[in-house]
Amino acid sequence: MWQDGKRVTVNIPAHGSQAYFVTGTRMERKRYQGEEAWANKYQEINGFPNARPMEAGAADQGAYMGWLGNLKGNYMEWRNVYSQGGRYKLAIRYATAENRDLQLHVNGEDQGFFNDLNSGGWDDKWSTQEVEVTMQPGYNVIRLGNPVGFAPNIDYIELTLLESAQQSAVNNIRLQQSDTSQLYDLNGRQLPANYSGIAIGDHRKHIKR
Ligand SMILES: [Ca+2]
Helix, strand or coil, X not given: CEECCCCEEXXXXXXXXXXXXXXCCCCCCCEEEHHHCEECCCHHHHCCCCCEEEECXXXXXXXXXXXXXCCCCCCEEXXXXXXXXXXXXXXXXXXXXXXXXXXXXXXXXXXXXXXXXXXXXXXXXXXXXXXXXXXXXXXXXXXXXXXXXXXXXXXXXXXXXXXXHHHHHHHHHHHHHHCCCCCECCCCCEXXXXXXXXXXXCCEEEEEC
């Protein structure tokens, strides 16, 4: 077997067969394209004016989702947002030449509206709206739409990890320990207030800083 870091080359004898298992760490995808999202009232099936992918040179990958909203069911959804879980910055790249609102749902929960978005163009000038969201471990569903008026055109969404669920758990322990006056070392001796390191208190270990 021969490998150079990216490729693995093997020699298999004539009439032979070999089986290999490749293991790796799953990376989180950051950017999800609007034109690749599920359009719940896809225009080609449900008629005009419902959401459909459209082309524009100024859009990332040359396309975006247009004709979104004006109807509760005319939303777009990414159902394959894989995450380790945690808090993320969600950036939504949009375009609209008039003031429009955009509603966000994460895993079925209404996150509210972004009001009066306006990038100054329908598909040649794009702006980005950022919001903090919580992702669950595994697959997440992110939905954009507007039930009461047309929504902006959507180029893509991008996720940036702020704090993983694991980091959050450790930080919560740190927060809790700062409120705990009864901390002990591993031999059961009570620790002074200025102690830093591993400590026992409230029936579990704490990281005392
Ligand atoms: Ca795009």
